[in-house]
Amino acid sequence: MDQGRSKRVMDNLRQMGLSQALFCDPLSIWYLTGYYTEPLERFLALYLSPSGSVLFANRLFPDATGAADRLVTFDDTEDPIPLVAANCDPNSELGVDKDLAARWLVPLMDSKAASGFRLASKAVDDARSIKDDREQGLMRQASLTNDLAMSWLASQVREGATELSIAEGLLGEYRSLGAQDHSFPPIVSYGAHAADPHHEPDQTPLAKGDMVLFDAGCKQDWYCSDMTRTFFTAEPTAHQLEVYDTVRRANEAAEKIVRPGVTFAQIDLTARKVIEDAGFGPYFTHRLGHQIGLTDHEPGDVSATHDEPVRPGQCFSIEPGIYLPNDMGVRIEDLVIVTENGCEVLNHYTHEPVVLDA
CATH class of the missing domain: 3.90.230.10 (Creatinase/methionine aminopeptidase superfamily)
Known part of the structure; x- marks a missing residue:
C-alpha cells in the first residue's frame, strides 16, 4: 500500500464527510497498492477506512499478499458481498466508486453494510489528478x-x-x-x-x-x-x-x-x-x-x-x-x-x- 497516496484519498474522503470507501477500479487499486489484475466478471475491491485497508480478491487472481493491510480471498462458489459487509461500519455511510457494478452494489445495499451509500470516485480521482x-x-x-x-x-x-x-x-x-x-x-x-x-x-x-x-x-x-x-x-x-x-x-x-x-x-x-x-x-x-x-x-x-x-x-x-x-x-x-x-x-x-x- 502506498501510504502517501492512501492518505490523500482518506483526506479527500474526510472532506466529503466519509470515513470509509470501497474502490473497484483496477487502475485505482494499482495506484494505491501496486497490485493489478483485470477481474473481468469477478469481484475485486479495495476497502479503505481509518483502521486500515482490506483487499477483496478471488483466489484465481495472482497472489495479492502484502498489497493491503489485510487480504480477504474467496472462490467462485462464494458470495463476496457478505465478506465485504462484515468489514464495513454499518453505522457510517460507505463511499463507492463509479466502477462498482449494480450487481454488486444492490446486494451490498440490501445487506445493510452501511447506513447509506454515496458516490466517492472523486476522492481517488482527485488524488490521481496530481x-x-x-x-x-x-x-x-x-x-x-x-x-x-x-x-x-x-x-x-x-x-x-x-x-x-x-x-x-x-x-x-x-x-x-x-x-x-x-x-x-x-x-x-x-x-x-x-x-x-x-x-x-x-x-x-x-x-x-x-x-x-x-x-x-x-x-x-x-x-x-x-x-x-x-x-x-x-x-x-x-x-x-x-x-x-x-x-x-x-x-x-x-x-x-x-x-x-x-x-x-x-x-x-x-x-x-x-x-x-x-x-x-x-x-x-x-x-x-x-x-x-x-x-x-x-x-x-x-x-x-x-x-x-x-x-x-x-x-x-x-x-x-x-x-x-x-x-x-x-x-x-x-x-x-x-x-x-x-x-x-x-x-x-x-x-x-x-x-x-x-
Whole structure:
C-alpha cells in the first residue's frame, strides 16, 4: 500500500464527510497498492477506512499478499458481498466508486453494510489528478515516444495507402520504441473524413492533395500519451492555411495562459475565442481537452463549464479543432503538465504546416 497516496484519498474522503470507501477500479487499486489484475466478471475491491485497508480478491487472481493491510480471498462458489459487509461500519455511510457494478452494489445495499451509500470516485480521482515527480517523468517519456511515433506515421503517408493500413501498423512501431500498447484506438483521417473528430480508420486510400489527421497515443510503463497533428500532401490552399493557422493559434494561446489559479474554463474559452473571432466558432464542436494519466481520458475536463483552478502536477490535453463538413478537419493537440508558475508542454512535434511527399 502506498501510504502517501492512501492518505490523500482518506483526506479527500474526510472532506466529503466519509470515513470509509470501497474502490473497484483496477487502475485505482494499482495506484494505491501496486497490485493489478483485470477481474473481468469477478469481484475485486479495495476497502479503505481509518483502521486500515482490506483487499477483496478471488483466489484465481495472482497472489495479492502484502498489497493491503489485510487480504480477504474467496472462490467462485462464494458470495463476496457478505465478506465485504462484515468489514464495513454499518453505522457510517460507505463511499463507492463509479466502477462498482449494480450487481454488486444492490446486494451490498440490501445487506445493510452501511447506513447509506454515496458516490466517492472523486476522492481517488482527485488524488490521481496530481502527478508526482515520478509520474511526471513517465508522462514525459510516453509523450517522447509519441513524438517519435508521429514521425513514423507521417512517413507512412503515400498515395494509395489506406487509413486502416497505417493505423494497424502503429502498434508495432510503438512496441519497437518501448511502449506496450495503444492508449486508445488511433485515428487516421483523410480529407473530409477529418471533419468527424472521432473518425474510425477504414479502407479509404490516400489521394494526392488530401489533408491527413493523426490522433494517436501509447501506453508506456502504465502512463498514457495523446497527440494530434494534421498534415498536407500538396501545397495548401489559402482556405486550408487559414483553418490550420486558426487552430494553431488557438492551441498556442491556450497553452500560454496555463498556470496555477487559472481555471479550466478560462483555458477552454481562450482557445475558443481565437476560433470564434476567425469566424469558425460553430465548427469547434467539442471541449478543449481532458485530463490524462493511467487512462487516456481521466475525470476533470478542460471545458467552459469546469470552473476549478488548475493545480501543479495536473496533466491534460489542449486540442482545439475546426471541423468543416464535407470539406476538411484540423486538430492540433498537445499534453501539458501544470508547473508552479506555468506549464510544460510535453509534445515537441512541430506546429508549423508540414507538406508530406506523398
